[in-house]
Amino acid sequence: MKLKRFLTGVLSAVMALSVCALPAAAADVADTTTTAPSTSTIDTGKKGSITIHKYLMENIKGTKAPNNGEAINTTDKTVFPEGAKAASGAQFTIYQVMSKDDLIKYYNGELEKYKNSTPAYTEFVEENPADGTYKIKAGVTVNGSAGTSETTNTDGVAEFKGLELGLYVVIETKTPPAVTKAVTPFLVSVPMTKVETDANSKKTATEWLYDIHVYPKNSTATGSVTLMKKGVIGNDTANATPLAGVEFKLEHLKDGQDETKGDNWEQIKNGNGDYFTTAGTDGSVTISGLNPGKYRFTEIGYATGSENKFIINNGAKYVFEVTAGGNNKVTVSKPADANNNGDYKAEGDTVTVYNYAPDVDKQVYNTKESNYKKVADCGIDDTIKYQVKVVLPENFNNLKKFILTDTPVGIVDDENSVEIYSKLPDASNSQEAKLAKGTDYTVKKNGDGFIVTFEMGRVGEYKGQTLFVCYTAKLKTNEDGTLAGTTSTTGNPNTIDLTYSNKIDITQGKEDDDENKSHIKDDAVVYSFEIDVTKTADTINGDALPGVKFDLYKQVEKGKDANALKDTTAKNYGFDTTSASYVLVKSDLTTDDEGKISYKGLANGTYWLRETKTVDGYNLLASPVKVELNLSYKLTWEENKGYKNNTLVKHDYTQKVEDFGKKATTTTGADRNTYGIASANIVNKKGFQLPVTGGFGTLLFSGIGVLLVLAGVAVLFSMKKKNDRA
Incomplete structure (x- = not known):
């Protein structure tokens, strides 16, 4: 027992x-x-x-x-x-x-x-x-x-x-x-x-x-999940930019609980007991030790000092599921009914979240190259054509504000010419592709420029696409019609400022706060030049000839300008009409006391000065005088990577300017510090003048003639007496 x-x-x-x-x-x-x-x-x-x-x-x-x-x-x-x-x-x-x-x-x-x-x-x-x-x-x-x-x-x-x-x-x-x-x-x-x-x-x-x-x-199974943050212009995710410095909160749904109730989510904190922040050249952050289950990232905002042009989806939640894989690894996937579905993806061991941004690119039509460029030259009477490409972000419909402000210097915009297209206009689509002014957007004058305000509810169908803002302008003039702009190396810039909401959930009534707005700025520059003419007597270094008048003409391609002189008139003026035509730019340009004419507001090209009045004792020029304006201008545009005070200046053309032309000098020898000038010296010669009928010269010659006759008669009488003696 x-x-x-x-x-x-x-x-x-x-x-x-x-x-x-x-x-x-x-x-x-x-x-x-x-x-x-x-x-x-x-x-x-x-x-x-x-x-x-x-x-x-x-x-x-x-x-x-x-x-x-x-x-x-x-x-x-x-x-x-x-x-x-x-x-x-x-x-x-x-x-x-x-x-x-x-x-x-x-x-x-x-x-x-x-x-x-x-x-x-x-x-x-x-x-x-x-x-x-x-x-x-x-x-x-x-x-x-x-x-x-x-x-x-x-x-x-x-x-x-x-x-x-x-x-x-x-x-x-x-x-x-x-x-x-x-x-x-x-x-x-x-x-x-x-x-x-x-x-x-x-x-x-x-x-x-x-x-x-x-x-x-x-x-x-536990594993590592990587959050990768990328910035996207428009909807071009294929060329997304890694975006560091964005903070996220990570939460885990308690097993078997209702995810719609906030209390059922437990926060997972980083080592400092705080949010996770994307970093590095790939804009990522990796969280280790995650068990399979349902999680979500909530976007908080930019960390201090990490501001960027990309729109923060603050408060947006990105849900993903972690499942056990082989070799004690985990994989992630996105629920089919996920919110913000288009703003992120979850696959492999990576959750990729996209932030979107608009873009703006401004160009001016360069007639020499027959294309839109960042820089061009034009004359005072020329119509300047601008084209602004505006890329709407994919999340455009979530924004409160989207405004274009055009600010020219030395230029006056024609706000009535502003038209916006959904694709580049041409003869076949100019009307079909045009947005409705006054309905899709409004335009109002703003100084020498204008402001375009987009109607957010109307333009949302173009999210992620590019719109084209087209308009015209002219160089600014003074009351007397002279150029008000500059001919210097700084040129006449025209700046476009795109102002947009930088968050998708701006508190109502605060969308105008600076902290809730971002700016992207871009420039195009127009150059205009000057002709300086010096009129002297007999030689280049001769005395100045004031009061001489000229008409200024520009040489154009034959048959291309309806305002050109008729060939018969041009020939009478001494122009060669074989392959060119001539358009009057300015009449009655008159030399001052120093014998000078200065005329501003010219594009590069071939010009002719036809003398219409000269000083007494000097002959008019037999034919027009040619003056070439062929000044080489170039801006070294520097891509601005910085983002400061909620503003990105895409191109900073003031960083480095390539000089053109030579410094002009006054008669006193002081530097005028003005560039973009072509100088010409024109010399007038004295003429051979015929006597005037009935004048003092006629009487003199008549008297001399009488004396000669009398002398001849006296000689004849003297010779006759000698013969009689003989």
């Missing part, structure tokens, strides 16, 4: 240690075990329970979770490492595989089947090789008992109450998202013996436990 009681104690200890052991965190088995309580002390009239505590722990190695069937202190970090999480949504199913009577017989060593062995879960459960799940074998029942299932709650607890005494097999029939493989099935005896350990590590079975607590563990 003593031997049987001893064997019963040993079996009780073995059962306590084997059926409830955590595979990687089991308590050590004692070297000696005292006699267990007698099976006669089991209260066969009682019911029992099994309480399953499910936790996700990334690092379980070395923990010492007891497996004695009792509830344990989950705040003890030697048992539950930092970061252990209660796992909800795990379903467990239990089957009674040994009745109360058989269990008592087993403990008493009277059950024939197990006199020389202990039960194993493999007797009752089989594994599905296809997916590694487990199920009860066919025909395994006790007293007709079917399986009973419970699912762990938010605390990771599943309870099976009111159980008949007996031996149960526990199978995890549904795993939480973080689990890569279901827990290995295990056996639980209800009741089981309570084992206590003394100071000498001696274990003693002291009593029967009817309410059993078990702490099964799974193999869990």
Whole structure:
């Protein structure tokens, strides 16, 4: 009898240690075990329970979770490492595989089947090789008992109450998202013996436990997820720019909870207990140790000092799901019903979030190259044509403000000429592609420039596309018609300023605050030049000739200008009409006291000065005088990468200017510091003048003639007297 009681104690200890052991965190088995309580002390009239505590722990190695069937202190970090999480949504199913009577017989060593062995879960459960799940074998029942299932709650607890005494097999029939493989099935005896350990590590079975607590563990998958932030102009994601310095909040949805309720999301913080910030040349941040489940990034804004032209989607949430992959890795995907669907993608191990920005590019028509360029030259009477390309961001419909402000210097815009097209206009589409002025947008005069305000609800259909703003202008003149602009190297710039919302959820009534607006500026520059003419007498260094008048003509391609002189008139003026025509630019240009004429507001080209009045004693020039304006101008545009005070200046043309022409000099020799001048010296010669009829010269010659006649007569009389003497 003593031997049987001893064997019963040993079996009780073995059962306590084997059926409830955590595979990687089991308590050590004692070297000696005292006699267990007698099976006669089991209260066969009682019911029992099994309480399953499910936790996700990334690092379980070395923990010492007891497996004695009792509830344990989950705040003890030697048992539950930092970061252990209660796992909800795990379903467990239990089957009674040994009745109360058989269990008592087993403990008493009277059950024939197990006199020389202990039960194993493999007797009752089989594994599905296809997916590694487990199920009860066919025909395994006790007293007709079917399986009973419970699912762990938010605390990771599943309870099976009111159980008949007996031996149960526990199978995890549904795993939480973080689990890569279901827990290995295990056996639980209800009741089981309570084992206590003394100071000498001696274990003693002291009593029967009817309410059993078990702490099964799974193999869990954790991995790294990378958030990558990219800036997109319009909708061109293929050429996106890495965007560093954007802050995000990361949250995890509690397993099995309603994601529409904010309280069900737990924030995951970085090492400093704060937000995650994209960084580096690829604009990314990597978060490690994420278990499978549902997560979301919420965009907060730019970190201090990281402002950029791209529009912040502050408050936008990007939901993604992490699932277990092979080799303990995770993969991400985007839910089909995700909000902000077009602003991000989730694939592989990367969530890519896009921020959008508009763009503006201004150009002026260069007649010499027959194309739109950043720089051109023109005359005071020329019509200047501008073209502004405006790229609408993909999230245009979320913006509160989108305005163009044109500010010219030395130029006057014609605000009535402003037209906006959805594609470059030509003869075939100029009307079809035109937006409706006054409906899609409005234009108002602003000094010498104008302001275009887009009607946001009307223009939204063009999101992500390019619009073309076309208009004309002229060089600014003074009241007397002279050029008000400059002929210097700075040229006459015309700046376009695109003002737009830099956030998508601007608080109502605050959209005009500077902090909620961004600017992109771009320039095009127009040059105009000057002719200086010096009129002198007889030689280049001769005296100045004031009061000489000229008409200024520009040479144009034959047949290209309706205002050109007729060929017969041009020939009479001394022009060669073989291959060119001539257009009057300015008449009656008159030399001043220093013999000079200065005329500003000319484009490069060939000009002719036709003298119409000269000083008395000097002949008019026989033919017009040619003056060439062929000044080479060039701006070295520098792409401005900086973004300061919510403003991006795309091109800074003042950074470096290539000089053109030579410095002109006044008659005193002082530098005029004016560039863009072509100088010409024109010399007039004195003429050979015929005498005037009836004047003093005629009387003089007549008197001389009379005297000569009288002298001739006197000579004849003298010769006659000499002959008579002879």
